[in-house]
Amino acid sequence: MRNKIFLMLMVIGTLQGFGGAQDFGGAQLLKLPERGRTKGSPVDGSLRFDGAAKALVFTAKGGSDLVSAPYASIRTLTYERAAKPRYWLGIFTVHEFLFTREKKHFLTIQYGPEGSGQYALVRLDKDNFRHVLAMLESETGKKIDRVEEY
Numbered sequence: 252m253r254n255k256i257f258l259m260l261m262v263i264g265t266l267q268g269f270g271g272a273q274d275f276g277g278a279q280l281l282k283l284p285e286r287g288r289t290k291g292s293p294v295d296g297s298l299r300f301d302g303a304a305k306a307l308v309f310t311a312k313g314g315s316d317l318v319s320a321p322y323a324s325i326r327t328l329t330y331e332r333a334a335k336p337r338y339w340l341g342i343f344t345v346h347e348f349l350f351t352r353e354k355k356h357f358l359t360i361q362y363g364p365e366g367s368g369q370y371a372l373v374r375l376d377k378d379n380f381r382h383v384l385a386m387l388e389s390e391t392g393k394k395i396d397r398v399e400e401y
Contacts, residue, residue: 272301275383277376280309280317298373298383300390307360307387309373318371320362322391329359330384332399356380358387 276297284291296311307325309318332354356375363369375383388395 272299272303273386274299274310275376275379277379278309279374280311281372281374293374298375300386302390305390307390309371318360320360320369320371324364325360325362325391325393326365327359327361328387328391328393328395330395330397331357331359333357358383 274297278298279293279295281293282291294311294317296309296317299308299310301308304319304321305323306319306321308316308320310316334354356377358373358375358380359370360373361370384395387393
């Protein structure tokens with residue numbers, strides 16, 4: 252009897268956790284370079300799935316929200332497992348990616364109204380990228396396009 256009650260409490264606690272915000276740390280937002288510069292700067296932070304606002308939010312380590320994409324405005328999602336992000340190769344000159352063999356996990360999010368061209372490139376943490384992708388598909392209802400280099 253105790254085991255059943257404990258199991259029910261665990262399930263209820265888990266379900267309540269999905270109703271609010273859920274953070275996934277270890278993410279990096281790869282920002283475009285400023286005008287006149289050739290190199291963009293990565294910003295450390297976390298991805299937050301905000302259940303109340305129904306939005307995906309990138310929060311910098313300082314606590315400021317840099318990107319907020321409502322689930323309904325997300326148009327395409329692309330996941331890449333590569334040494335460098337293919338989509339931004341022409342935009343970034345990131346020298347640390349050139350000599351590395353480790354594959355990293357990148358998520359490109361295109362959002363906003365049609366023709367607005369808003370997007371974010373986020374490097375996901377190797378320890379929680381699977382959870383982020385699964386939650387992203389379940390929360391938004393969108394299929395993630397997957398590109399993996401070997």
